[in-house]
Amino acid sequence: MTTTGYCPCGICCSWKRDWRGRPVSKLTGRPKEVGKTASGTKARPGTIAADSRYYPFGTILYVPGYGYGRVEDTGGDIKGRGRLDLFFPSHEEAKRWGRKSQRVVVFPAGTPLIPKDAPAPM
Numbered sequence: 860m861t862t863t864g865y866c867p868c869g870i871c872c873s874w875k876r877d878w879r880g881r882p883v884s885k886l887t888g889r890p891k892e893v894g895k896t897a898s899g900t901k902a903r904p905g906t907i908a909a910d911s912r913y914y915p916f917g918t919i920l921y922v923p924g925y926g927y928g929r930v931e932d933t934g935g936d937i938k939g940r941g942r943l944d945l946f947f948p949s950h951e952e953a954k955r956w957g958r959k960s961q962r963v964v965v966f967p968a969g970t971p972l973i974p975k976d977a978p979a980p981m
Contacts, residue, residue, distance in 0.1 A: 860941045860942065860960070860963045861943070861958060861959070862925070862944075862945055862956070862958070862959050862963070863944055863945070863953075863959075864944070864947045864953030864954065864955070864956030864957070865908065865934070865947070865953050866946070866948065866950045866952070867893050867902060868950045871953060872893070873935060886935075896908075897916075897933045898916040898932065900931050902931070902932065902946050903946065903948075904946060904948060905926070905929060906928060906929065906932055907922075907931065907932070907943055907944065907945055908930070908931075908937050908945075908946070909930045909932075909933070909937060909943050910933070910938055910940070910942065911930070911933055913939070914930045914965070916931055917929060917930065918930040919965075919967075920964065921963065922945060922963050923961055923962070923963075924959075924961075925956075928946075932944070932946070943963065
């Protein structure tokens with residue numbers, strides 16, 4: 860899969876501030892709640908954006924170098940089976956991750972989130 864990093868900034872999440880200083884969508888101009896995912900949760904490390912037609916909310920993934928995460932978000936450029944966005948708390952960390960092609964382990968939706976100190980699956 861191709862993985863990229865994203866953070867809650869306006870560059871990564873396509874929002875800007877209106878004349879009152881409130882965050883709004885660059886596409887629609889409607890108010891945007893920064894840091895809130897499409898599933899309604901707060902984005903945090905371990906939050907993954909994917910095409911929910913293939914990976915429904917709650918799907919657990921293991922990404923080498925990132926760890927375990929859960930699909931809780933979608934993204935405008937996230938289409939198809941082979942594309943994921945991984946949440947990072949800062950823009951610098953997201954840029955540092957960059958774009959990587961790598962094997963990802965997919966667990967079914969409803970699988971309990973595995974602790975970060977658990978060994979990687981074989």
